[in-house]
Amino acid sequence: MKQTIEELPITKAIQDVLQQLGIKELNPAYSTGLQWAEGEGRTTRTILSPADGNKIAAVSMATPEDYEKVVTTAAAAFKVWRKVPAPKRGEIVRQIGDKLRQHKEALGKLVSYEMGKILQEGLGEVQEMIDICDFAVGLSRQLHGYTMHSERPEHRMYEQYHPLGIVGVISAFNFPVAVWSWNAMLAAVCGDVTIWKPSEKTPLTAIACQHIIRDVLTENELPEGIFNVIIGDAEIGSLMAHDTRVPLVSATGSTRMGKKVGEAVGARLGKSLLELGGNNAIIITENANIEMALMAVVFGAVGTCGQRCTSTRRLIIHENVYEQVKERLTKIYPGLPIGHPLDATTLVGPLIDKEAVTTFLGALEKVQAEGGKLIIGGEVLSGAKYQTGTYVTPAIVEAENHYEMVQEETFAPILYLLKYSGDVENAIELQNGVKQGLSSSIFSTNLLETEAFLTHWGSDCGIANVNIGTSGAEIGGAFGGEKDTGGGRESGSDAWRIYMRRQTNTINYGRELPLAQGITFKIMD
Structure with a gap:
């Protein structure tokens, strides 16, 4: 028999959820996976539930100095993480998926309470995270390129995909965790590290996810900086969009916001993955x-x-x-x-x-x-x-x-x-x-x-x-749209390719140096 709201101990239930997920009365401005921000002096933001107007918790808002610390840590972690074999990276993602299964009910309730979507949708969003973890595990053994026949004798051609580096993820309030996972789990098996700036309207679910991931990183003795979260306003997003150390920025939100991100990233010839408005x-x-x-x-x-x-x-x-x-x-x-x-x-x-x-x-x-x-x-x-x-x-x-x-x-x-x-x-x-x-x-x-x-x-x-x-x-299909929706693709199919840099390789295993297109070029003694 379904209970009505009058019969549900909502306040007690949320308190239990917050405790289980590590949400405190005041939460730090950033995390690099193992370490959380220290010190005081930052501005704070109080997060109220749209469901009943009650205060859930507060968060400290990151400063540009905080952002610099996170980027520096992420850059150092990338040098380690990219050398881990892709199937081993997939194993870490598998463990993250298992942890999400353990916390599905609690995290689903927090998504529902912080964002306002009904509980079934909140649970469904967490299930989407679990599903993308499963997808990414399989993907970790399928990061394939192609082989091609060369027109030159005793030559072999093929292409391969390499880790890109730091992936910046700017997510929106309406899917406070799922869209981040689409990006972060695929980026992880591709050998990238991520910096996540969640919506300032729904940051608590992001902090909860970071607590869950921290346990996996600790258990596997991995360095900090692989999965990072930073809580901030548009200034932090702008820093990320303009930062040449972040080769890819994936942004979800309004078309107006996406155009600003795309313009900033494009001006430095970076890559942007934009998932914007739909009509x-x-x-x-x-x-x-x-x-x-x-x-x-x-x-x-x-x-x-x-x-x-x-x-x-x-x-x-x-x-x-x-x-x-x-x-x-x-x-x-x-x-x-x-x-x-x-x-x-x-x-x-x-x-x-x-x-x-x-x-x-x-x-x-x-x-x-x-x-x-x-x-x-x-x-x-x-x-x-x-x-x-x-x-x-x-x-x-x-x-x-x-x-x-x-x-x-x-x-x-x-x-x-x-x-x-x-x-x-x-x-x-x-x-x-x-x-x-x-x-x-x-x-x-x-x-x-x-x-x-x-x-x-x-x-x-x-x-x-x-x-x-x-x-x-x-999640099995690539997600995204055209025109003012931004043109990006996330989640399934071959969406993983955007998180990697593509390289064509030609190997000469002969003793001559023929040129392509039949060009003759002789050096005179």
């Missing part, structure tokens, strides 16, 4: 299984309270089924349980903070001024249960694709209903008619429609799904 659409054709589509739409639109980069923001519906879909959604939305994310009955938790609520309300006001029609939701909930002011009712708006607000990504639970007529190519044109290109989906039982969606003139997104929603990607 994701589901197409529902007249041949769709409507009930199946509705399940995907609702989870995609209200999951994580609309704060996923893969959240469903636009619903493109054929005119013949438009009213049917609209009617079903307006019946489903009022029954969605909104409440404390640790309550097992909750399906919609809070927005991250009041600033996000202001953005939510502002977007609804603007789209209605453009001609949009709010048909349900859009309210800020009040009362004892919602005293934080961060709980809202998910909104549905009838709109047109060209509206300015529809063209933008609002990180909140707003679903725009768009009508199309004619064949599926008209729907695809609407789907592609935004600046972002992360995730997309079509619901149809018509093979001609689904195959058209997957062609090179179909969806222009990095992720294109058939009869599943836009959110909930598996």
